[in-house]
Amino acid sequence: METVFINGLGLIGATMARIIKASNPTVTILATDFNQENLDYMVDAGVVTTVTDFTTGASQADLIILATPVSAIRESLNDLATMALKPGVLVTDVGSSKESILAAAQPLMAAGVHFLGGHPMAGSHLTGSANGRLDLLANHSFFLINGNATPTQIKAYQDLLGAGQLHFSELTASQHDQLVSATSHLPHAVAFALANAILPKIKAMDIDPGIPAGGLLDTTRIAKADPDMWTAIFTSERADLLEQIDGFQDQLDRLRTAIANEDQASIHTQVQAANQARRELEQPR
Amino acid sequence: METVFINGLGLIGATMARIIKASNPTVTILATDFNQENLDYMVDAGVVTTVTDFTTGASQADLIILATPVSAIRESLNDLATMALKPGVLVTDVGSSKESILAAAQPLMAAGVHFLGGHPMAGSHLTGSANGRLDLLANHSFFLINGNATPTQIKAYQDLLGAGQLHFSELTASQHDQLVSATSHLPHAVAFALANAILPKIKAMDIDPGIPAGGLLDTTRIAKADPDMWTAIFTSERADLLEQIDGFQDQLDRLRTAIANEDQASIHTQVQAANQARRELEQPR
Numbered sequence: 001m002e003t004v005f006i007n008g009l010g011l012i013g014a015t016m017a018r019i020i021k022a023s024n025p026t027v028t029i030l031a032t033d034f035n036q037e038n039l040d041y042m043v044d045a046g047v048v049t050t051v052t053d054f055t056t057g058a059s060q061a062d063l064i065i066l067a068t069p070v071s072a073i074r075e076s077l078n079d080l081a082t083m084a085l086k087p088g089v090l091v092t093d094v095g096s097s098k099e100s101i102l103a104a105a106q107p108l109m110a111a112g113v114h115f116l117g118g119h120p121m122a123g124s125h126l127t128g129s130a131n132g133r134l135d136l137l138a139n140h141s142f143f144l145i146n147g148n149a150t151p152t153q154i155k156a157y158q159d160l161l162g163a164g165q166l167h168f169s170e171l172t173a174s175q176h177d178q179l180v181s182a183t184s185h186l187p188h189a190v191a192f193a194l195a196n197a198i199l200p201k202i203k204a205m206d207i208d209p210g211i212p213a214g215g216l217l218d219t220t221r222i223a224k225a226d227p228d229m230w231t232a233i234f235t236s237e238r239a240d241l242l243e244q245i246d247g248f249q250d251q252l253d254r255l256r257t258a259i260a261n262e263d264q265a266s267i268h269t270q271v272q273a274a275n276q277a278r279r280e281l282e283q284p285r
Numbered sequence: 286m287e288t289v290f291i292n293g294l295g296l297i298g299a300t301m302a303r304i305i306k307a308s309n310p311t312v313t314i315l316a317t318d319f320n321q322e323n324l325d326y327m328v329d330a331g332v333v334t335t336v337t338d339f340t341t342g343a344s345q346a347d348l349i350i351l352a353t354p355v356s357a358i359r360e361s362l363n364d365l366a367t368m369a370l371k372p373g374v375l376v377t378d379v380g381s382s383k384e385s386i387l388a389a390a391q392p393l394m395a396a397g398v399h400f401l402g403g404h405p406m407a408g409s410h411l412t413g414s415a416n417g418r419l420d421l422l423a424n425h426s427f428f429l430i431n432g433n434a435t436p437t438q439i440k441a442y443q444d445l446l447g448a449g450q451l452h453f454s455e456l457t458a459s460q461h462d463q464l465v466s467a468t469s470h471l472p473h474a475v476a477f478a479l480a481n482a483i484l485p486k487i488k489a490m491d492i493d494p495g496i497p498a499g500g501l502l503d504t505t506r507i508a509k510a511d512p513d514m515w516t517a518i519f520t521s522e523r524a525d526l527l528e529q530i531d532g533f534q535d536q537l538d539r540l541r542t543a544i545a546n547e548d549q550a551s552i553h554t555q556v557q558a559a560n561q562a563r564r565e566l567e568q569p570r
Contacts, residue, residue, distance in 0.1 A: 121495060121496070121498045122498065122499065139496060140496055140498065140499075141494075141495030141496045141498070143495065167495060167496050169493050169495045171492060175490060175492050178486070178490060179487065179490060179492070179494055182482075182483050182486040182487060183483060183487065183494065183497065183498060183501045184498055184500060184501065186479070186482070186483065187479065187483075187500050187501050187504040187505070188500065189537065189540055189541075189544075190475060190479055190504065190537065191500075191504055191559070191563075192540060192555060192556055192559035193533060193536040193537035193539075193540055193559070194471070194472065194475055194533060194536075195559040195560075195562040195563040195566065196536045196555060196558055196559045196562055197467075197471070197529070197532045197533040197535075197536040198467050198468060198471065198472075198562070198566065199562035199565055199566060201463070201467040201529070201532065202464065202467060202468065202566075205460060205463060205464060207456060207460050207464070208454050209426075209464055209468065210406060210426030210428065210452060210454045211406070211424065211425055211426045211452050212468065212566055212567055213406045213407065213425065213426070213468060213469055214407065214425075215469060215472050215473065215476075215506070215507040216468045216469065216472050216566065217566070217567055218503045218504070218506050218507065219472040219475065219476055219503070219504055219506075219507060220472070220563050220566060221500070221503045221504075221563070222500040222503065222504060223559040223560060223562070223563035224560055224563050224564065225556075225560070226560075227553050227556040227557040227560055228553070230552075230556045231549055231552045231553040231556060234543075234544050234552050234556075235544075235547055235549055235552065238544055238545065238547065241544060242541065242544060242545055244482070244486070245537065245541050245544075247482045247486065248478060248479060248482040248483075249534065249537065250482075251478035251479075251481045251482040252474065252475065252478035252530065252534065254478075255474055255477060255478050256474075256527065256530050258519075259474075259519050259520075259523055259526060259527060259530075260523065260527055262520055262523065264516055264520055267515075267516045267519050267520065268512050268513070268516040270477060270481065271477055271510075271512040271515045271516060271519075272512040273481055274476070274477035274478070274480040274481045274508040275480075275508060275509055275510070275511075275512055277480040277481055277483070277484035277508065278476075278480040278505050278506070278508035278509050279509065280484055281480065281483065281484055281487075281497055281501065281502070281505060282497055282502055
C-alpha cells in the first residue's frame, strides 16, 4: 500500500490522510475534493502528495479510500466497477450506511476487486480539512465490515492506520447498521428534535433565560452536526432509524404516561432503569 | 444574616454551606439532615458550626435555607408557618418547582414571614455532602423567584452567596417553571427514555458494540441523575412537563415523517434549523 488515493478531504478524509502519513511517512497520498481549499490545505500541510482527478488517482492506487457522503460513495463504487484499477487494489470507505454501501459494492466485487467497508465512530460538528486531526479517532471504535478483502489486506489496512490508535471491531453490515442506528442515528434525531422544540419555547417567553445549563447543552450538542451529512444518512438509513425512533417514542410515552398519572412508583422504576442503563452504556467493553 | 440554618446537606445544601462560609467566615451555620454521614462530613470540614434539629435551627436563624427535595420543602414551609421564628428572618429554598413552592409558602407569608424562592441551575449526578463544592454553581444561573422578601433582604442574600460566583436572574414562578421545564425537565425525560431505549437494543444484538461514541454519551449523560430527586420533580411539575414532552414529540414526529417519506428537503430544513437553534441555545446572554 505505497500509493493511497483518498476521494474527499473533509474532516474524516483529512484525518485518515494524517493517520496514514504518520503511520508510513514514505507513502504517496493522492487526493481529490470538490473544495479547492481542502486540497490546498492538505498539500501545504505536507500530508497530501499530489492532487489528482478521480480516474487518475483511482487507477494509480494500491488503496482507495472513499471519504465522501454516503450517496457519493455509492456512485464512486459504481464508477470504480467499470474502471481499470491496479491488480490487488483494496477499495474501502468511511461511510455510515454499511448495507447500502456493501450492496453498491457488489458490481465492483463481481469485477474481482477487493472491498472492505469501514466506519470510524467519531467526528465533530467541525468540518473540512483544517479540522482533521491525527488523534480525532483515537480510542474510538472503527468498524470494519468486510466485503471480499483478504485477511492480509485487512491486516495491511489496519497497520496503515496504526498511528490513529483506533479500536477496530468487525461486524456484519446488518449488525453495524442496527448498532449505529441505535447508538448514533437515534441520538442525533432526538437531539435535532430537542433543539427545535426548546429554542422556540425560550424565545416565546421573552425573558432572560440565564446561562444555559450543562445538561441542556450536552443533550443537544450533536444537533450542531452537519446538515448535509445528516440528510444523507437519514435518507439512506431509513428502515433501521424509523424502528429506533419508534422504540424511543414508546419509552418516552411510557414515561409520559407515568408522569400524567402521577404514578411515582413507575416514574422511579423508569428513571432508576435509565440511570443503570446509562452507566452500562459507558462501560468500556 | 449571622446565623444560617440549612435543612438538608445534600449536594446543593452542602455547596450552599460552603459558599456562605467562604463569603462570610464568621457566620454560624446550623444544619440538619436525615443522613448522619452528611452532618459529620460538613462539621469535620469546618463548614457547619452545629448540628441541630429542625425546630431549634429554624428558631435561631436569620436565614433559613430549605435544601431538601421539593415535597419536603413544601412540608417544611407548612411547618414554619406555625413556628415562632426570629423577627426579620428570611426563608428561602433551592427547589426546582417554583409555582408549587410559592403556593406552599402562602401561609408562611400570610404569617408575616419573608420568603424568597431560589433555584441554582447546576448540579451533578453525584450526591451528598462529600460532592458539594464551592465552585459547583459558579457561572451558572441562580434563579430568584420572590415571594415577599424586601430588596434589602434579597441583596443581603446575594451578598452572602458572593463567593459562589453565581449568575442571578429574577423571574416569576410561572416563567421559571416554564423555562426550567423546557430547558431541564424535558432534556432529562428525553435522556431517561433514550437510555432506556438504546441499552436493550445493544444487548439484544449480542455483539461487541465497541467503544461508546461521544454523542451517545453526551446525549444520555443526565440520565445518571438521581432517581429520587427526579421522581419528585416529575411528580410536582406535571402540567408544564407534559406540554413540553408533547411539543418535543411533535418535533420528532415531524422529523420521522420527513425520513419516512424520504423528503430530503424537509430533513435538511429541520436539521439546519436544529443546528442553528443549538448554536443560539449556547450563546451567553
